Amino acid sequence: MTSLKNRQIQLAYRPEGKPQSSDFELVETEVPELKDGEILIQTLYLSVDPGMRNMMKDKKSYTSPFGLHEVLTGRSVGKVIESKNKNFAEGDAVFERLGWQDYSVSNGEETKKIDLEIAPASAYLGVLGVPGLVAYFGFTEIALPEKGETVVVSGASGAVGMNAGQIAKIHGCRVVGIAGSDEKNRFLTEELGFDAAINYKTTKDMKAALEKACPDGIDIYFDNVGGEITDAALQLINYHARVVISGQTSQYNDEKPDEGPRFLNQLVTKSAMIKGFVVYDYEDKNDEAIEQMAKWIQEGKLKYKENIVEGLENAPQAFIDLFDSKSFGKQVVKVSE
Amino acid sequence: MTSLKNRQIQLAYRPEGKPQSSDFELVETEVPELKDGEILIQTLYLSVDPGMRNMMKDKKSYTSPFGLHEVLTGRSVGKVIESKNKNFAEGDAVFERLGWQDYSVSNGEETKKIDLEIAPASAYLGVLGVPGLVAYFGFTEIALPEKGETVVVSGASGAVGMNAGQIAKIHGCRVVGIAGSDEKNRFLTEELGFDAAINYKTTKDMKAALEKACPDGIDIYFDNVGGEITDAALQLINYHARVVISGQTSQYNDEKPDEGPRFLNQLVTKSAMIKGFVVYDYEDKNDEAIEQMAKWIQEGKLKYKENIVEGLENAPQAFIDLFDSKSFGKQVVKVSE
Numbered sequence: 241m242t243s244l245k246n247r248q249i250q251l252a253y254r255p256e257g258k259p260q261s262s263d264f265e266l267v268e269t270e271v272p273e274l275k276d277g278e279i280l281i282q283t284l285y286l287s288v289d290p291g292m293r294n295m296m297k298d299k300k301s302y303t304s305p306f307g308l309h310e311v312l313t314g315r316s317v318g319k320v321i322e323s324k325n326k327n328f329a330e331g332d333a334v335f336e337r338l339g340w341q342d343y344s345v346s347n348g349e350e351t352k353k354i355d356l357e358i359a360p361a362s363a364y365l366g367v368l369g370v371p372g373l374v375a376y377f378g379f380t381e382i383a384l385p386e387k388g389e390t391v392v393v394s395g396a397s398g399a400v401g402m403n404a405g406q407i408a409k410i411h412g413c414r415v416v417g418i419a420g421s422d423e424k425n426r427f428l429t430e431e432l433g434f435d436a437a438i439n440y441k442t443t444k445d446m447k448a449a450l451e452k453a454c455p456d457g458i459d460i461y462f463d464n465v466g467g468e469i470t471d472a473a474l475q476l477i478n479y480h481a482r483v484v485i486s487g488q489t490s491q492y493n494d495e496k497p498d499e500g501p502r503f504l505n506q507l508v509t510k511s512a513m514i515k516g517f518v519v520y521d522y523e524d525k526n527d528e529a530i531e532q533m534a535k536w537i538q539e540g541k542l543k544y545k546e547n548i549v550e551g552l553e554n555a556p557q558a559f560i561d562l563f564d565s566k567s568f569g570k571q572v573v574k575v576s577e
Numbered sequence: 578m579t580s581l582k583n584r585q586i587q588l589a590y591r592p593e594g595k596p597q598s599s600d601f602e603l604v605e606t607e608v609p610e611l612k613d614g615e616i617l618i619q620t621l622y623l624s625v626d627p628g629m630r631n632m633m634k635d636k637k638s639y640t641s642p643f644g645l646h647e648v649l650t651g652r653s654v655g656k657v658i659e660s661k662n663k664n665f666a667e668g669d670a671v672f673e674r675l676g677w678q679d680y681s682v683s684n685g686e687e688t689k690k691i692d693l694e695i696a697p698a699s700a701y702l703g704v705l706g707v708p709g710l711v712a713y714f715g716f717t718e719i720a721l722p723e724k725g726e727t728v729v730v731s732g733a734s735g736a737v738g739m740n741a742g743q744i745a746k747i748h749g750c751r752v753v754g755i756a757g758s759d760e761k762n763r764f765l766t767e768e769l770g771f772d773a774a775i776n777y778k779t780t781k782d783m784k785a786a787l788e789k790a791c792p793d794g795i796d797i798y799f800d801n802v803g804g805e806i807t808d809a810a811l812q813l814i815n816y817h818a819r820v821v822i823s824g825q826t827s828q829y830n831d832e833k834p835d836e837g838p839r840f841l842n843q844l845v846t847k848s849a850m851i852k853g854f855v856v857y858d859y860e861d862k863n864d865e866a867i868e869q870m871a872k873w874i875q876e877g878k879l880k881y882k883e884n885i886v887e888g889l890e891n892a893p894q895a896f897i898d899l900f901d902s903k904s905f906g907k908q909v910v911k912v913s914e
Contacts, residue, residue, distance in 0.1 A: 294846065466841050488842040497838040504803050505825040507853025509631065514851045516844025 244271040248311040249340040249555050255296055258563055263296075264312075264556035271343045279328045279351065281318035281336065281344045283552070283575040287365040288559040289314065290398075293492040311339035315370055317354060317361045318344065328353075335364050340555055342575060358534045366399050366570030367537065367544035368530050370519050375403035375462075376529045377522045378484040379411065382515045383460045387412035390454050392473055395464030396437065397424035399570035400486050403533075404462045405434050406542050413460070416453045418446075418469055424568055432543055446472035457481075466490045467498065474503045477510050485516040489563065545569030581608040585648040586677040586892050592633055595900055600633075601649075601893035608680045616665045616688065618655035618673065618681045620889070620912040624702040625896040626651065627735075630829040648676035652707055654691060654698045655681065665690075672701050677892055679912060695871045703736050703907030704874065704881035705867050707856050712740035712799075713866045714859045715821040716748065719852045720797045724749035727791045729810055732801030733774065734761035736907035737823050740870075741799045742771050743879050750797070753790045755783075755806055761905055769880055783809035794818075803827045804835065811840045814847050822853040826900065882906030 245268055252265040274280055292314060295306050306312055316338035320328050325348040328334070336351045338344040354364045366372060379385055391408040395401040396417025405428065408415045417428040417437040425437035436453040443449045450458070450472055457478040463470050466488035477483065491498060507514065522529075536542035547569050549558040555573045562571060582605055589602040611617055629651060632643050643649055653675040657665045662685040665671070673688045675681040691701045703709060716722055728745040732738040733754025742765065745752045754765040754774040762774035773790040780786045787795070787809055794815040800807050803825035814820065828835060844851065859866075873879035884906050886895040892910045899908060 294842075463841070466839065470841065485841050485844050487845060488839075491839060491842050497840065499836045500839045501834040502803065502825075502828060502837045503834065504800070504807065504822050504851070504853065505631075505828050507822050507851060508824060508855065509853070511854045511858050513853075514841070514844060516841065516846070516850075517848045518845065521848050 244343055246271045246341055246343045247552055249552065250309055250311055251296060251306045252309065254298055254308070255293070259293065259296070259556075259560050261556055261560065266553055267311075269341075272345060274322055274324045274345060277325050277347055279320050279325050279346050279348050280322040281334060281338060281346055281351075282321045283316050283318045283338060283342055283344065284333075284577075285362045285365055285548075285572045285574055286316040286338070286340055286552075286555060287314050287369065288555060288562060288571050288573060289370070290487055290489045290492060290562050292559065293563075311341055313337055313339050315365055316344075317364050333361055335369070340552065342552060359537065362546055362548065362570075362572050362574075363544065365572050366546055367403060367542065368533055371399035371570055372403050372533050372544075373519045373522070373526060373529055374400045374486050375407050376533060377517070377519065377525070378404060378462055378486055379407050379460075380529075381522055381525075382484050382517065383462065383482045385411040385413050385460055388414070389459035390414045390416070390456055390478075391460040391462065392416045392418065392450065392454065392458050393462045393464070394418045394466075394469045394473070395487070395489060396428055396434070397421075397568050398464055398489075401462070401464050402428070402432060402545065402569065403542070404464075404486070406432055406536075408460070408462070409433050410536060410541050414454075414456075416450070418465075427545070427568075431545075440469055447475055450476055460484070462486065464489060467500070471500050471503070474506055477506065477512050479510050479512075481510055481512040483512065483514040485514060492563070547571050549573045551575070581680055583608045583678055583680045584889055586889065587646050587648055588633060588643045589646070591635055591645070592630070596630065596633070596893075596897050598893055598897070603890055604648075606678075609682055611659055611661045611682060614662050614684055616657050616662050616683050616685055617659040618671060618675060618683055618688075619658045620653050620655045620675060620679055620681065621670075621914075622699045622702055622885075622909045622911055623653040623675070623677055623889075623892060624651050624706065625892060625899060625908050625910060626707070627824055627826045627829060627899050629896065630900075648678055650674055650676050652702055653681075654701050670698055672706070677889065679889060696874065699883055699885065699907075699909050699911075700881065702909050703883055704740060704879065705870055708736035708907055709740050709870050709881075710856045710859075710863060710866055711737045711823050712744050713870060714854070714856065714862070715741060715799055715823055716744050716797075717866075718859055718862075719821050719854065720799065720819045722748040722750050722797055725751070726796035727751045727753070727793050727815075728797040728799065729753045729755065729787065729791065729795050730799045730801075731755045731803075731806045731810070732824070732826060733765055733771070734758075734905050735801055735826075738799070738801050739765075739769060739882065739906060740879070741801075741823070743769055743873075745797070745799070746770050747873060747878050751791075751793075753787070755802075764882070764905075768882075777806055784812055787813055797821070799823065801826060804837070808837055808840070811843055814843065814849050816847050816849075818847055818849040820849065820851040822851060829900070884908050886910045888912070 320332040397419035428434040467490035657669040734756035765771040804827035
């Protein structure tokens with residue numbers, strides 16, 4: 241197997257502002273020989289996530305930054321094609337944080353087998369992967385939705401947002417999504433059962449649009465975006481509102497923080513909470529979450545949409561496109577069959 | 578008793594920006610005759626609180642706004658001087674949200690007897706009143722401090738801040754206070770046992786000063802002030818930090834919200850929470866809180882400082898002074914002996 245050629249996507253430059261193709265480079269390497277205890281994984285799908293933008297900065301966050309001229313890493317699913325580890329056999333489908341490359345060698349410690357009977361491999365990067373878990377934990381651990389409450393989701397047509405809105409519907413909430421095109425919004429209301437959707441690109445007065453869509457105010461605001469959409473939503477929160485911050489895609493490319501109206505007094509008068517989180521906070525509950533979501537999928541209550549980009553070489557562009565709101569549903573890159 | 582003259586402080590104008598003396602007026606009225614079930618209360622002390630500034634705006638908040646040309650109301654302690662209510666006797670010391678006036682008639686429904694054996698009457702407006710309860714619930718219900726954590730308190734020499742810092746010390750935390758003079762800071766460190774104190778008026782780089790005072794970062798930020806102090810503190814929060822917002826005194830006099838750097842992404846990467854609250858949220862736990870704090874006072878663990886202004890006629894100025902950071906400790910107005 242050592243004669244296999246391996247292609248890697250490496251970080252060539254730390255992006256300034258919006259990432260560009262030239263920040264990435266495709267490099268050919270060799271696949272090293274397996275040692276005892278190791279497995280060789282062929283990448284099937286890799287996930288591109290807005291949160292990776294944070295890790296491209298030379299700044300320690302909850303994870304270490306990506307190294308320059310090193311392979312990028314991200315959540316991936318693959319197939320074991322050679323095993324010197326007794327826990328894995330050739331042909332096993334697995335999930336791991338792998339390199340953006342054709343082949344990865346792993347010691348199996350962080351490798352998790354996945355069940356392709358429940359859902360296809362790519363779903364483990366979306367609805368049953370981090371975006372699904374973020375939405376799930378955001379509601380079950382933080383927002384604690386009650387029937388009849390009004391929920392607003394920003395970035396509603398993204399991988400997290402779609403799941404968030406549907407999980408809110410499953411809990412009996414009224415759900416309003418905010419997304420970037422009429423096509424996306426039709427999908428949210430017609431396919432996913434959102435009660436209303438607002439196109440932020442064609443809406444001049446977001447506060448007025450939200451007021452109209454949320455006549456009883458906002459009990460839960462699930463925020464993936466930040467910036468002016470969030471400014472508007474925060475003005476309409478109800479007493480004891482919960483604001484869940486899963487991401488701030490509008491802010492990731494800024495070198496210096498944007499400025500906006502201060503709103504903390506609103507949290508006092510409304511006795512409200514804002515909670516940010518990372519999915520690792522609830523890692524011990526991953527299995528029960530995946531089981532619950534798989535059940536919802538089988539019952540037809542939780543739908544998902546993927547946008548599959550073909551070819552490892554197109555992974556950088558697939559990542560860049562996340563910031564143009566071109567993506568619609570979970571963006572994954574198909575590396576091999 | 579109906580021949581008693583009653584003086585009232587009424588709201589003459591809704592303040593624009595910082596409140597001024599001319600926004601208030603002193604009006605003489607009659608004390609009405611008691612009906613069955615009513616009590617007549619002579620005001621002993623009344624409390625001036627920054628939060629009243631919110632209620633002077635013509636805007637519904639968690640309480641209704643004050644009416645123009647109506648008596649202001651606030652937390653007060655008084656003495657029952659006449660009773661037609663079987664639950665109260667002449668001479669009882671009581672706490673109630675009374676008018677800013679010499680005499681109030683009450684139906685007794687919201688009147689609570691207080692025990693002057695535990696603490697003097699004025700303490701029921703401070704350390705055993707709302708400021709004490711705010712600090713107590715902020716820690717016991719929201720921040721949940723753990724031994725060895727670093728706590729920063731803004732507005733640390735105010736009524737809430739002093740209590741907050743001492744309660745954090747009782748929980749075994751390292752406590753850094755931020756206040757507006759060296760005299761106040763000496764009081765915090767020398768009398769109340771704060772570990773460090775920062776004078777925000779003479780500090781040019783608040784982030785650098787906080788970094789120096791908090792070498793292990795900030796686990797709990799108890800915020801009474803907002804604005805640039807809060808901007809600095811939020812940059813230094815640790816993973817799983819809790820930010821408790823009890824007030825935003827730097828913002829109350831603004832007609833339009835101030836702008837500041839957006840920070841919500843920091844909550845994601847640090848898995849952090851910001852929670853605002855009002856003391857009424859935990860009203861069912863008031864008795865146990867007062868009991869606990871009274872015990873701490875008796876054990877010498879919880880000290881308090883009052884600034885007593887003499888005379889009902891000086892209540893408006895006592896309120897205005899809250900925003901000049903002239904006040905130091907709990908500001909109360911003594912209306913009668």
